[in-house]
Amino acid sequence: MTREALYVYGLVADPPAGAEPPGEGIDGAPLRLVRAGDCGLAALVHEAPAHPYQGPDDDVRRWIRAHDDAVEAMRREVGGVLPMTFNVLVAPGPDGDAASRLRSWLRQNRDDLHARLDRLRGRAEYRVEIVLESAAVPAGDDSVREIEERMRDSPPGMRRLLGKQLEAKRRAAAESLADELHADARRRLGAVAEDLADRRAATRRPEETEVLSLALLVHDDDVEDVGLILSELQESHPAVRVRFLGPWPPYSFTGDELETPDAAPAAPSQ
Structure with a gap:
């Protein structure tokens, strides 16, 4: 033996x-x-x-x-x-x-x-991350223009204070837009993918606001449709950034954990 x-x-x-x-x-x-x-x-x-x-x-x-x-x-x-x-x-x-x-x-x-x-x-896993470039999201608030005007003529200390106020307003505007886009993006992707699962974003820069991060189970015949949806989402707003990764083996969609003979502890990075 x-x-x-x-x-x-x-x-x-x-x-x-x-x-x-x-x-x-x-x-x-x-x-x-x-x-x-x-x-x-x-x-x-x-x-x-x-x-x-x-x-x-x-x-x-x-x-x-x-x-x-x-x-x-x-x-x-x-x-x-x-x-x-x-x-x-x-x-x-x-x-x-x-x-x-x-x-x-x-x-x-x-x-x-x-x-x-x-x-x-006939299916593979794809991963989708959608974020907003916070600075590219219009705040839709007259006070933003006022802050920008004041910053031009203010001393350094005041500019730093006003800059923090401006950043907070832009962040709030980005979070509001992200909430609006999240539901629409999830609905449209869910109509094409056979299953989806929430994931933690692999990387996100401080200046980005997350819209969603998903794993999608997609039939090989439907991958192009997913790409079209993501292209439309990308074009829907200048602040939208899309990361579309795959194909991968469908790790997120294998079902309940399998008890295999003598399974060794798995590393967590899959």
């Missing part, structure tokens, strides 16, 4: 006979499919020591990118994938080697796994 563990990237349904995973895994590891042919499921894996990947932050980020790339390449190859989070390992045990234990788990959970995969087939 081999004592090697299996690092699991994701699951696929009914892969064609003879299909091989495209690309490489973490640190160039060769990928393969562990098939449970009698239930129409397979796992994308590489052989690994039976301990999680741990190290400096830069290494962890590099490993996670490689994990994502392997899962996304497999999604493109077969049309759908149920991605696993970073650092899921299946180790050998008294009931069999790692591959046998993984096949047994696939068989035991076949109905649930097929249902999850059916929902994700």
